[in-house]
Structure formats: C-alpha cells, structure tokens
Amino acid sequence: MKRYPFVVRKLLWFAVGFLIASIAAVYYGVLSAWIALAFLAASAAGLLLCKLSAVRAGAIVLLGIAVGMAWCAGYHAAVQSRIDRIDGQSGETELLVLQQPTKTRYGSQMQAYANVNNELYRTVVYFPNEGPSVRPGDTVVCTGKLQKTPVFGNDGSDLYLRANGIVFLLRAKEIQSIETPDRIPLRCLPAAWAFALKENLRAAIPGDASGLFLALVTGDRSEISEAFRANMSIAGVYHAISLSGMHVSLLVGIIMLLFGRRKKLALLLGVPSVIAFVLLSGVSAATVRAAIMQIILLLAPFFRREYDPLTSLSTALLLLLAQNPWCVANWGFQLSFLSTLGIVLFVPRIYEALTPKRWRYGVVTAPLRYITGSAAVSLCATVCSMPLLVAYFGHISLVLLPANILVLWAITICFAGGIAVAFLAFVLPGVSSALGWALAWVFRYLYWVISRLAALPFAAVYTSTPMLLLAAQIAYLVLFLTLLVRIPIWQGLCCAAILSGLCVGLHFTEPSPDGITALDVGQGQCVVCVADGKTVMIDCGGDPTAGDTAAGFLRMYGITKLDALVLTHFDTDHVNGVPALMESVSVERVYLPANAPESNAKDALLGSLKTAKIVPSFVDTVTELPQFGITIFPPLTDGSDNESGLCVLASHGGVDALITGDLPSEQERALLRAYDLPDLEVFVAGHHGAKTSTSASLLAALRPEIVLISVGKNAYGHPADEMVRRVERFGAKAYRTDENGYLTIAW
Numbered sequence: 001m002k003r004y005p006f007v008v009r010k011l012l013w014f015a016v017g018f019l020i021a022s023i024a025a026v027y028y029g030v031l032s033a034w035i036a037l038a039f040l041a042a043s044a045a046g047l048l049l050c051k052l053s054a055v056r057a058g059a060i061v062l063l064g065i066a067v068g069m070a071w072c073a074g075y076h077a078a079v080q081s082r083i084d085r086i087d088g089q090s091g092e093t094e095l096l097v098l099q100q101p102t103k104t105r106y107g108s109q110m111q112a113y114a115n116v117n118n119e120l121y122r123t124v125v126y127f128p129n130e131g132p133s134v135r136p137g138d139t140v141v142c143t144g145k146l147q148k149t150p151v152f153g154n155d156g157s158d159l160y161l162r163a164n165g166i167v168f169l170l171r172a173k174e175i176q177s178i179e180t181p182d183r184i185p186l187r188c189l190p191a192a193w194a195f196a197l198k199e200n201l202r203a204a205i206p207g208d209a210s211g212l213f214l215a216l217v218t219g220d221r222s223e224i225s226e227a228f229r230a231n232m233s234i235a236g237v238y239h240a241i242s243l244s245g246m247h248v249s250l251l252v253g254i255i256m257l258l259f260g261r262r263k264k265l266a267l268l269l270g271v272p273s274v275i276a277f278v279l280l281s282g283v284s285a286a287t288v289r290a291a292i293m294q295i296i297l298l299l300a301p302f303f304r305r306e307y308d309p310l311t312s313l314s315t316a317l318l319l320l321l322a323q324n325p326w327c328v329a330n331w332g333f334q335l336s337f338l339s340t341l342g343i344v345l346f347v348p349r350i351y352e353a354l355t356p357k358r359w360r361y362g363v364v365t366a367p368l369r370y371i372t373g374s375a376a377v378s379l380c381a382t383v384c385s386m387p388l389l390v391a392y393f394g395h396i397s398l399v400l401l402p403a404n405i406l407v408l409w410a411i412t413i414c415f416a417g418g419i420a421v422a423f424l425a426f427v428l429p430g431v432s433s434a435l436g437w438a439l440a441w442v443f444r445y446l447y448w449v450i451s452r453l454a455a456l457p458f459a460a461v462y463t464s465t466p467m468l469l470l471a472a473q474i475a476y477l478v479l480f481l482t483l484l485v486r487i488p489i490w491q492g493l494c495c496a497a498i499l500s501g502l503c504v505g506l507h508f509t510e511p512s513p514d515g516i517t518a519l520d521v522g523q524g525q526c527v528v529c530v531a532d533g534k535t536v537m538i539d540c541g542g543d544p545t546a547g548d549t550a551a552g553f554l555r556m557y558g559i560t561k562l563d564a565l566v567l568t569h570f571d572t573d574h575v576n577g578v579p580a581l582m583e584s585v586s587v588e589r590v591y592l593p594a595n596a597p598e599s600n601a602k603d604a605l606l607g608s609l610k611t612a613k614i615v616p617s618f619v620d621t622v623t624e625l626p627q628f629g630i631t632i633f634p635p636l637t638d639g640s641d642n643e644s645g646l647c648v649l650a651s652h653g654g655v656d657a658l659i660t661g662d663l664p665s666e667q668e669r670a671l672l673r674a675y676d677l678p679d680l681e682v683f684v685a686g687h688h689g690a691k692t693s694t695s696a697s698l699l700a701a702l703r704p705e706i707v708l709i710s711v712g713k714n715a716y717g718h719p720a721d722e723m724v725r726r727v728e729r730f731g732a733k734a735y736r737t738d739e740n741g742y743l744t745i746a747w
Contacts, residue, residue: 013057015314017064018071022325025072026159029152033073040066072325080151083167086116087148092176096120097138098191101131102222110134113187114146114168120187123168124161132175136191137184141176151326159329163285190279194218197280200425201418204436209443213418213436215241216411219281226576227583228447230548231454233393234584236378236400239339240411242332248290250415251277252298263301270298285320285333289340292316309344313337331392335385342384343377346483350376353490371405378404379479386476395460395552396472399453406449410442417442455584457560462552513557515746516650516657516682520737521546522712524573527659527684528553529630531652531747536564536628538648538659540577542712547580553742554585564628566591568661569645570602573688579608587614593635593646594620619646622675636670642687643667649677653747657682658702665695672701680704682745683732689719699730708743709736 024030039062046059094115101108108131113120123146132140147169149161161169184192198220201213211223221229221241232238239246252270259266274291281287296312317337320327327333354372359365378400382389390396397403417439424432453459461472482492519526524542528535528550540550554562565587567575581587590609595618596602609616617623623632629652635644642662650657656678660668663686671677683704686693688711707727709719719736727734735743 009057009310009314010060011318012310012314013060014064014067015317017061017066018068018318018321019064019328020061021065021068022072022321022328025069025076026326026329027153031069031073031076033070036066036069036073039063039069068321068325071322075325076151079167082119083121083148086121086146086168088145089116090143090145092141092143093146093170095123095125095140095142095170096185096188097134097140098136098188100134100136100195101125101127103130107131111166112140114170116146121168122164122166123170124166125170125172127172131172132178134178135180136195137181137188139177139179139181141178142170142172143174143176144170144172146170153329159326160331162326163324163328163330163333165324165327190283194220194280194282197422200422200432201436204421204425204429204432205418206437206440209440212241212443212446213414213421213439216247216415217281217418217422219284219287225579226545227547227580228450230545230551230580231450231583233545234395234397234399234454234460234548234552235403235450236382236397236460237403237407237411237450238393239335240407242286246290247281247415248274248277248287248294250412251419252294254416267298267302271295285327285330286336288320289313289316289333289336292319293340313340313344331388334388335392338385338388339381342380342382346380346383347376349483349486350380370409374405374408375401380483383476383480383483386473390473394549395462396476397460398472399456399459403450403453406453407446410446413442414439414446451583455560457555457558459555460552462549462556513553513559513744515744516655517553517742517744518684518708518710518737519546519550519553520712520741521549521577521710523688523714523718524576524712525568525659525661525684525688525710526550526577527708527710529628529650529652529657530557530559531629534563534628535559535561536566536625536630536650537562537581538566538650539568539574539661540565540581541572541574542576545580546577547582547584548577550577550581551584560585562587564589564591564625564630566630566632566646566648567593567605568648568659569593569641570596570599570605571641571662572601574661575601575605578605582608582612582614587612590614590616591619591623591632591646592616593644594618595635595638596644597641599641633671633675636667636674647671651678655681655745655747657684657745658704659684660686660693662687662690662693664692665697668693668695668698672698677702682706682708685709685719685723685727685734687718688714688716689723689736690716691720691722694723694727696726696730699726699732703730704732706745707732707734708745709734711736712738 043059043062043066046055046062050056095112096115098111098113101110107126107128109124109126110131112123112125114123134140149167149169150159151162153159198214198218201217202210205213211225214220214223224241229238229241232241251273255266255270255273259269274294278287278291293309293312293316296315297307300307320333351373354376355369359368359372382400386396417435421432421436421439424435478492478495513530515530517528519528521542524546525539526542526546526549527538529538535554537550540546554560562585567590619632620634622634625632629650631649633647633649635646637643642664645661645663647661647663648659658677658680660671663671668686680702681704683702685707689709694707711718724734737743
C-alpha cells in the first residue's frame with residue numbers, strides 16, 4: 001500500500017475531526033456553537049498561516065470538529081424538538097409493523113414505525129405476552145405510552161437504541177385493531193422481502209441449522225441458541241453471525257470471481273446486489289460501511305482511479321455520521337470501523353511476513369495462502385478493536401487464529417449457499433430443500449469445531465483474571481506498535497511472547513480460586529464454591545451469557561468439571577445460564593427444589609437437563625454433601641417460586657457462607673426457627689439486595705461479617721438503600737458485583 005503525505009489524506013483527517021465532534025456530542029452533550037467557532041478559527045489560522053504538513057493536517061482535523069459540532073447541533077435541534085413534544089403521550093398509537101414479535105424474558109417485542117401526527121418514528125414495541133400475529137407492512141392500533149430513548153450518554157444511559165435510529169419505546173397495553181393492506185407500503189418492502197426469505201430458509205434447511213443461515217442471510221440471530229453464541233464469542237468468530245462488512249465483501253467477492261474480467265457486468269450486478277443485501281439485512285452500520293467501500297471499489301476503474309481503502313473508509317464514516325451522528329454509539333459501528341482500519345493498515349505487511357515468496361502463486365500452495373491470509377486478517381482486525389472487545393465482551397479469545405482458519409471457508413459456503421437456497425425456494429423448492437440438506441452438514445461441521453475449541457481450558461482470557469488479560473493485551477499492543485513503527489515482524493512477535501509469558505507465569509503464582517466467589521452475571525446470581533479440588537455452583541443466571549461467564553471463570557483455573565450444581569429456584573435470573581454452562585463444562589449432579597410451581601423457565605430447564613442426559617435430584621429434606629462441605633435446606637413452604645426455594649450453607653476451613661436465593665423475610669425467619677445455623681462469615685444478600693430480604697432478624701441471629709450483593713443493571717431498585725443501611729447497622733461490610741466485579745472470599 002502506498003504511503004501518503006499528511007495532507008493528501010484530507011478526507012481522512014476531516015473524517016477524524018467529524019468523528020471526534022460526534023463522540024463529544026453523543027457521549028458528553030457538547031453542542032456549543034461557541035466551541036465550534038473556536039475550532040473553526042483555529043483551523044483557518046493553521047491552514048492560512050502554516051505550510052507544515054503536520055500542522056495543516058491538524059487544522060483539517062479542527063475543521064472537521066467545527067463542522068461536526070455544527071452538524072450535530074443542527075441534527076439534534078431538528079429531530080429532538082419534535083420527539084420531546086411527543087414524549088409521554090398516552091392513548092391509541094398507530095403502528096406500521098417492520099418485523100414479527102420475538103420472545104423476550106418478559107413477553108415479546110417488535111420494531112415498527114409509530115405514526116404520530118402523520119410522521120413516522122422508529123419504535124420498539126413491548127408486549128406483555130407473545131404479541132399479535134402480524135407481518136411487515138401490517139397496521140396495528142394499540143394503547144400505550146410513548147417514551148423517548150436516551151439522547152446523551154453522560155448520565156450513564158444506554159444509547160444503543162438511539163444509535164440504531166430508534167427514538168421511542170412503547171409498552172403496549174391493549175391491541176385495538178390489526179389491518180393487513182392490499183399493497184405493502186414501500187418503506188416496509190425490504191422487511192417483507194426479508195420475511196419471505198426467512199420463511200424459505202426455515203422450510204428448506206433442517207431445524208438445527210436454520211438459525212445460522214437466518215443470521216448469515218438476513219441478520220436475524222434470534223434462533224441461534226445462547227450456548228452456540230457464547231461458544232462463537234469465545235472462539236473469536238462471533239462476527240460471522242453479526243452481519244458485518246465480511247458478508248458484503250463475500251458477496252462482492254463471489255460476483256468478482258464470476259464476472260471479474262467483465263468489469264461493466266460486475267458493476268451492474270454488484271451495486272444492486274450490495275444495496276439489496278443491505279436493505280434486506282436491516283441497514284446496520286457495519287453493512288452500510290462495507291457497502292460504501294465495495295461500491296467505490298467497483299466504481300474506481302470506470303473513473304480511472306486507483307482504489308484507496310482509507311479514502312473509501314473515510315467516505316463511509318462521513319456518510320454514516322451525517323445520516324445519524326448517534327450511530328457512533330453503536331458497538332457494531334465501532335468494532336466494524338476499528339477492525340477494518342486494522343485490516344487496511346496492516347494486513348499486507350503481516351501477510352508478506354507470514355507467506356514466503358514461493359507460496360504466493362500456484363494451485364498447490366493455495367491452502368497455505370488461505371491459512372496465512374486468514375491468520376493475517378484475524379490478527380489485524382483484532383489489533384485495533386481489542387480494547388473494545390474486552391469492554392463489550394469481557395474476554396479475549398486465544399483460539400481465534402485456528403478458529404478462523406478452520407471455519408471461514410465453511411462460513412463462506414454457508415453464506416453463498418444460504419442466499420441460493422432462499423431464492424431457489426421461489427422457483428425450485430425441491431432443489432432448494434436438497435441444497436439446504438447438504439448445507440446443514442457444513443453447519444454441523446462448524447458447530448463441532450467451534451464447540452470443541454471453545455471448550456478448551458484456556459480458550460479465552462477474562463476480565464476476572466487480570467494477569468492473563470494483561471498478557472493478551474500486551475501481546476496485541478506490542479504487535480500494534482510493531483506494525484506501526486515497522487519493526488521486523490518476527491522480532492515483535494518474540495517480544496510479545498516473552499512479555500506475555502511473564503504475565504502468564506505471574507497468573508499461576510496467584511492464589512487458587514479456593515473459596516466462595518460471587519460472579520458478576522448482571523441482574524442475577526451465580527456463586528461458585530471451590531475447596532479441596534471440588535467445585536460446586538449455586539445458581540447460574542442473570543444475562544443470557546451468564547453460563548459463558550461462569551464457564552469462563554472455571555476454565556481460567558483449569559476446571560473443566562462441575563461436581564454439583566444447586567439451583568435455589570426457577571426464576572430466569574437464577575437459571576438462565578445453565579444451557580450454555582452445560583455446553584462448556586461437564587456437570588456431574590444437579591439439585592433442584594421439590595414441588596416448585598410450574599413455569600416456562602422450569603419446563604425449559606428440565607428440557608435442557610433431559611437433552612444433556614442429566615437426571616436431577618429434587619430436594620425435599622435436608623441434604624448433606626460432606627465431600628463438598630455443602631448442606632442444602634429444602635423449601636419451607638409451597639408458595640411462590642421465591643418462597644419455595646432452596647437454601648445452601650457452605651462450610652470450609654472455619655468459614656461459613658449462606659445463600660438463600662430470593663427468599664423473603666418471612667421465610668428467612670422460618671429458616672432460623674427450623675434449623676440451628678452457625679454464625680456467618682459470609683452471607684449472599686437475598687433477592688439481589690431487595691428491601692424485602694436480608695431481614696434484621698437474620699442479620700441479628702447470624703451476624704455475618706461480609707454481605708455479597710449479586711446485582712446488575714435493573715429497574716427494581718436493587719440493592720435497596722434500606723437493605724444496605726440495615727447491613728451496615730449490624731456491622732457487616734457490603735460488596736456489590738456490579739461495582740466490584742467478581743467477589744471472592746478465601747476459606
């Protein structure tokens with residue numbers, strides 16, 4: 001790749017400035033005209049008074065900041081004033097459906113346009129049940145209250161919805177009417193076509209594989225199991241099901257392979273195909289970015305211009321931010337641009353270093369070129385995006401190189417084959433089904449490889465293991481600096497290996513995880529007890545990735561077998577992660593409360609255990625597990641799920657710890673009356689710190705020294721200030737997983 005002087009990259013430096021302004025506006029609410037004028041004046045001074053390339057490049061960045069601030073301020077003023085007038089409006093709302101309702105933990109949700117004063121606003125609609133049976137283009141009238149989504153992130157708000165162009169939330173109370181139009185509205189046509197393609201894929205591809213093909217072709221990941229998603233994340237190939245530039249590049253690559261010598265035909269087929277794919281897949285920031293770059297690639301020969309990836313990347317960045325500055329808060333946007341930047345800047349050099357000259361041509365060495373090319377792209381994509389990967393996913397994959405080498409070819413086949421299946425189903429359904437059956441075996445290969453790699457003891461390093469995480473970060477940082485300052489690749493790799501090896505060695509000098517640990521699994525609970533080589537887990541809930549989090553904690557210490565899993569009750573925030581956990585580690589025994597109320601979560605869990613061929617033990621009497629230092633107390637009543645849960649006492653080395661699940665205060669008092677419990681060193685706060693648990697009676701009787709609160713972001717007010725004050729009044733110290741991360745008390 002050519003090396004360009006500073007000012008030749010005028011568009012790049014301007015785009016960087018515009019990006020800085022967008023970040024300042026979205027995350028910090030900086031929309032000041034005076035600041036924009038100050039940057040504009042500084043830019044003018046630099047451009048007019050100085051001819052140094054570096055200074056002029058800086059002046060162009062300042063110009064980008066000034067224009068970006070003005071644009072963001074104008075965008076906010078034009079859009080937000082109308083939204084503020086509608087915010088809080090209650091009553092009937094007419095919705096133009098964009099997708100079918102999908103199940104959530106608390107009901108279902110769908111995306112639609114809310115028609116307010118004859119203006120359409122992108123809205124997420126929540127239903128307390130399965131929601132109506134509708135298709136894209138249908139009109140639904142329902143009652144509810146419109147609430148605007150957050151605009152600025154300086155108050156800790158989640159900007160993901162606004163970043164995706166969603167400006168309202170509507171919690172539907174009652175559906176008044178549903179109408180199917182004779183003709184689908186133009187703005188709903190891409191969603192309707194995507195719906196038809198999904199139906200074709202479901203019909204032609206066997207059920208175990210259809211979820212992957214839906215994700216690859218249409219971007220719908222709802223039918224991929226949480227366990228498989230977690231394994232793909234651990235293996236470093238989650239980008240395969242998160243529609244990204246890779247899919248657009250594959251599409252253009254297939255067209256270029258077939259028609260590359262006929263450039264006009266490639267252009268005529270490529271541009272409409274790329275635009276259609278972006279529309280059908282939901283117009284995500286990552287696919288739009290890739291579409292702009294690929295269209296510029298196809299157009300370049302006709303304007304007698306050399307294709308410059310950095311210029312096309314800058315163009316894509318500016319167009320996306322101009323269309324919606326708030327897309328800068330979309331994690332897909334962030335990861336897509338950083339990964340692409342790493343690929344554009346560093347792949348040629350890495351590929352050259354890994355590929356000897358004698359491998360670069362010929363059919364015989366093509367597999368070797370595939371291996372080194374896949375390794376180069378994977379490394380370079382991760383070098384720039386690694387800090388965000390840690391922030392968003394909490395881990396770094398250590399098997400991404402072998403994983404990408406082993407699966408990228410299969411993903412390419414699945415992507416191309418999935419498109420063929422979806423369109424063949426319209427004209428040749430029999431051929432489509434036969435092709436779908438064959439492609440399902442490619443998926444099964446993917447599933448097998450990814451599951452095996454993700455199950456390796458050190459497949460990824462997590463934020464819970466600081467020294468291992470530091471080792472991985474040092475390796476990527478050294479590689480980045482090596483590429484940036486053009487040090488010989490092999491010297492940089494050796495330096496990275498030595499420094500990372502020191503950190504790994506320090507990790508193994510750290511104390512073992514023997515003790516009781518409350519894992520940070522979001523709004524839920526997962527407690528791990530390790531003693532004398534035995535491991536017991538109490539609950540495994542919270543976010544859908546809780547099982548991945550729990551399995552990652554175990555694997556970081558080489559633990560691949562769980563001796564016992566105790567589930568206090570069947571609330572989703574205590575059992576959500578069990579399927580993913582069982583995908584990653586073997587579970588010897590499972591203990592469940594006897595006579596628990598029937599629920600969907602209970603049925604789902606029992607189904608997962610049956611699939612894993614695990615026969616659970618239902619606890620209805622005091623159950624001693626002396627080999628683990630565990631005592632399980634049965635339910636004290638036959639009331640609600642919270643009231644009829646199990647309690648667990650873990651005792652080892654003079655430390656006693658009690659876990660009561662979501663037990664309310666009344667049942668806590670019943671527990672004290674029924675059993676002679678010891679004074680506690682550790683108590684895991686009941687019901688995530690709710691004011692109705694962790695009662696004064698329990699604290700007074702058992703006098704815990706430390707109270708661990710397993711809690712995440714929630715709308716329930718957990719932990720309650722009243723409960724925290726109560727704990728402090730009895731002389732205990734309270735620690736929270738959402739603030740302190742993993743909480744370990746050694747035996």
